Amino acid sequence: MLKYVILLGGLLLAGCGFQPLYVAHDDVFNQTAAIQIEPITGQEGYQAELILQKRLNPEQVKVAPKYKLTVTFHSPTYSNQSIRGDNLATLEKMSIKATYKLVNIQKNKVVIESSVDANGLYNLIKSPYATVTHQEKLYDNLIQAMADDIATHVLSYFKGVKP
Numbered sequence: 001m002l003k004y005v006i007l008l009g010g011l012l013l014a015g016c017g018f019q020p021l022y023v024a025h026d027d028v029f030n031q032t033a034a035i036q037i038e039p040i041t042g043q044e045g046y047q048a049e050l051i052l053q054k055r056l057n058p059e060q061v062k063v064a065p066k067y068k069l070t071v072t073f074h075s076p077t078y079s080n081q082s083i084r085g086d087n088l089a090t091l092e093k094m095s096i097k098a099t100y101k102l103v104n105i106q107k108n109k110v111v112i113e114s115s116v117d118a119n120g121l122y123n124l125i126k127s128p129y130a131t132v133t134h135q136e137k138l139y140d141n142l143i144q145a146m147a148d149d150i151a152t153h154v155l156s157y158f159k160g161v162k163p
Contacts, residue, residue, distance in 0.1 A: 031158045032056040035102070036065035044073050047140065048098075048147040055151035067111070071100040071150065076139065081121060094138055095119045098146050102154060112157055116149045118142040 035056055040049050048071060053060075056069075074097045082091035095117065102112040120142055122134040 028155065028158045029057070029059065029061075030063070031066075032155065033059070033061040034063050034066040035154070036068050036105075038068060038070045040071050040073065042073065044139070044143045045071075047143050048073070048150075051144060051147035052151055055148070056154060066105055068103045068105055069100065069150075069154070070103070071098055073098045073143070073146075076142075090124055091121055092124055092135075093119060093121050094135070094142065096139070096142050096146065098150070100150050102157070112153065114153065116146045116153075118145050118149075 033056070037049055037052050037056075039045065052069070052071075076094050076096045079093045079095075080091070081093045096119075097115060097117040099115040100112070101110055103110050120138045122138045123131070125131050125134070
C-alpha cells in the first residue's frame with residue numbers, strides 16, 4: 001500500500017512541473033563550478049565564501065573561471081524592539097544587507113546584480129556575555145541565510161528559473 005502512495009505522490013509532483021533545484025544537473029553544476037568567488041572581507045566573508053563554494057561547486061571541480069561573483073556585506077544596523085517600564089531595552093533587532101554581482105568574464109557583462117537582506121531578533125539580558133553570545137549567534141545565522149539566498153539565486157539563473 002505504501003508503494004502505491006509513494007508512486008501516486010511522485011506522479012502528482014511530476015505532473016505539476018516540480019523540479020528540485022539542488023538535484024545534480026551536470027550542466028548547471030558545470031557552469032556554477034566556473035564561478036570565481038572574489039574574496040569577501042571580514043569573518044562573515046570567510047563564512048559566506050565557504051557556504052557559496054559548497055553550494056555552487058559541491059564536487060569542488062577545478063575549471064577555468066567564466067564568471068566572477070562579488071559579494072559585499074554592509075554593517076549591521078540595530079534597533080530596539082521592546083522597552084521596559086524603566087526605559088531599558090529587552091529585545092533588539094539586527095538587520096544586515098549584502099549586495100552581489102555575477103559577471104560573465106568573457107563578455108565583461110553583468111548577468112546578475114541584486115541584494116539580499118536578513119533580519120533577526122535577540123534578547124538583551126542582564127549578563128553582557130549572554131547578550132553578546134546571542135548577538136554573535138544571530139549574526140552567524142543571518143550571514144548563512146543570506147549566503148544561501150545568493151547561492152539559490154545564482155543556481156536559479158543557471159537553471160533558467162526565476163528565483
